[in-house]
Amino acid sequence: MSKNFRWRGLTIAIFIVIALLYLIPSLPGGAPQWWPGAFPEESVHLGLDLQGGMHLVLEVEVQEAVKNDLQRAVDDIKENLREEKIRYYELKRDGINGINITIMSADHRDSFEDLIRSRFNEYELRDGAPAEKGVRYTLVLKKDTKAQIMKMATDQALETITNRIDQFGVTEPDIRALEDNRIQLQLPGISDPDRAKALIGQTAVLEFKLVDSKNSVDEAVKGNIPAGDELLYETVRSDKTGTINKTPFLVKKTAVLTGKYISNAKVSIDQQYNEPNVSLTFNSQGARIFERITGENVGERLAIVLDGNVYSAPNINEKIAGGRAQITGRFTMEEARDLAIVLRAGSLDAPVHFLEERTVGPSLGKDSINKGFFSMITGFVIVVIFMVIYYGFSGIIADIALLLNVIFIMAGLAVFEATLTLPGIAGIILTIGMAVDANVLIFERIREELKLGKTPRTAIESGFSKATVTILDANVTTFIAALVLFQFGTGAVKGFAVTLSIGIVASFITAVFIARFVFDYLYIKLNWKKLSI
Numbered sequence: 001m002s003k004n005f006r007w008r009g010l011t012i013a014i015f016i017v018i019a020l021l022y023l024i025p026s027l028p029g030g031a032p033q034w035w036p037g038a039f040p041e042e043s044v045h046l047g048l049d050l051q052g053g054m055h056l057v058l059e060v061e062v063q064e065a066v067k068n069d070l071q072r073a074v075d076d077i078k079e080n081l082r083e084e085k086i087r088y089y090e091l092k093r094d095g096i097n098g099i100n101i102t103i104m105s106a107d108h109r110d111s112f113e114d115l116i117r118s119r120f121n122e123y124e125l126r127d128g129a130p131a132e133k134g135v136r137y138t139l140v141l142k143k144d145t146k147a148q149i150m151k152m153a154t155d156q157a158l159e160t161i162t163n164r165i166d167q168f169g170v171t172e173p174d175i176r177a178l179e180d181n182r183i184q185l186q187l188p189g190i191s192d193p194d195r196a197k198a199l200i201g202q203t204a205v206l207e208f209k210l211v212d213s214k215n216s217v218d219e220a221v222k223g224n225i226p227a228g229d230e231l232l233y234e235t236v237r238s239d240k241t242g243t244i245n246k247t248p249f250l251v252k253k254t255a256v257l258t259g260k261y262i263s264n265a266k267v268s269i270d271q272q273y274n275e276p277n278v279s280l281t282f283n284s285q286g287a288r289i290f291e292r293i294t295g296e297n298v299g300e301r302l303a304i305v306l307d308g309n310v311y312s313a314p315n316i317n318e319k320i321a322g323g324r325a326q327i328t329g330r331f332t333m334e335e336a337r338d339l340a341i342v343l344r345a346g347s348l349d350a351p352v353h354f355l356e357e358r359t360v361g362p363s364l365g366k367d368s369i370n371k372g373f374f375s376m377i378t379g380f381v382i383v384v385i386f387m388v389i390y391y392g393f394s395g396i397i398a399d400i401a402l403l404l405n406v407i408f409i410m411a412g413l414a415v416f417e418a419t420l421t422l423p424g425i426a427g428i429i430l431t432i433g434m435a436v437d438a439n440v441l442i443f444e445r446i447r448e449e450l451k452l453g454k455t456p457r458t459a460i461e462s463g464f465s466k467a468t469v470t471i472l473d474a475n476v477t478t479f480i481a482a483l484v485l486f487q488f489g490t491g492a493v494k495g496f497a498v499t500l501s502i503g504i505v506a507s508f509i510t511a512v513f514i515a516r517f518v519f520d521y522l523y524i525k526l527n528w529k530k531l532s533i
Helices: 002-026 062-084 106-119 143-168 193-201 217-221 284-296 333-345 362-391 393-415 422-451 456-488 492-525
Strands: 053-060 088-094 098-103 123-130 135-141 174-178 182-188 206-210 229-237 244-252 262-269 276-282 302-306 309-312 324-327 352-360
Touching: 002 393, 002 492, 053 143, 053 193, 062 088, 062 098, 062 106, 062 135, 062 143, 098 106, 106 123, 106 135, 135 143, 143 174, 143 182, 143 193, 143 333, 193 333, 193 352, 206 244, 206 284, 217 229, 217 244, 229 309, 244 302, 244 309, 262 333, 276 284, 276 333, 302 324, 362 393, 362 422, 393 422, 393 492, 422 456, 422 492, 456 492
Parallel strands: none
Antiparallel strands: 053 182, 053 352, 088 098, 098 135, 123 135, 174 182, 206 302, 229 244, 262 276, 276 324, 302 309
């Protein structure tokens, strides 16, 4: 029996010490200077409502996604018509509704219609009436296809933004889709809102385009842009004077390689100029394309274009194998890091714009913390006083278990790196009531056994054994409900479910095991005769 007490006491002491070690970094001032690196260093994370941060509502411009899809279809149709040797006068996108095509010869009507119906069945083929030149057709995007493109644009934006925020290092962000192609973000602890907005909203369309060396850039600047080309600029800001210099580039419209083939992007330091740049690694398919393009265009320049801006246009001196490239552009370390994040996380198929922005300041967070903790302490004190008055010395034991219960909950939040929110504090307060409820069940059982004339030792054993089954049943059902809330809830509901789940486990341990150990130690080990309950 003595050995059993020793092991039970040692186990409880270890749990308490571990809990306190996890809570020390959360105390005012954080962990002390001498705090060993082997000990936990993470404090309890506070939610947006407690520590401040940003609340954003974005709208995904799904119409742009439809336009992009239609433009890709135009390019695909051009390629197919070229393969089938069907000549055309006109082939262009018609807003966000469809595509206008005028083929040159009526003799190609059947082969053209067969081509569209077999390869582009997401479009309705209309008209086919003779035009001033050739035969005119209209391809109308089907409603269900259009709706699917819009939904996918929102879903992709949600996933991409989530990836960017995760890599940005925000703890426990709340990101979810709303109605009407909108996305809500709550970002606790953001200290640089402008940087976060720039990171979220950047479309990050990366393209590699060949520079047209055969035609004059000067003529293009004057407006004489050859067919199949476009005029883009490289913008460079002088560090000394702050002036902006723009260098024009005449490049091919069609990108030979895009950012979708990127498998990784990271910041590196240029050895020659000691400036940060972004190193890219392509996947296997992208590496093969990059090797083929550089091999076929030795001596030409390849422009690296991000969101329509030329970042660099290096010469291709030889075939480049291995699937690696660099983006240079006189970045600051922060700019290079953010660019690497958006390239790793993927581009937005449709741009987003900010509908709502609220910044929760630290003063509001502090006020919320003070009110929340005042409520918790007030409830705790009232319960403590009631238990002592109603159950005497046994009530003091219950109060000790209750204090340990709160310590275990806070330590659990630190262990799992969960976030404490205002609803989470409400969950702790509810858990305090549930923990007391468990002790009440046990104490009333003990009282019943004492009334039957049993000794304190027998009454304690019988009271705990009979009440434990009831407590376990109640806690299991509540724990299942908390898990459901956590799985399917969002935001405030999850914050409540987290503390409730941890609190249920902690209250069961403190009420059934720790309080039982104290009673056993006093009335079995020390052989106390009188039971105050």
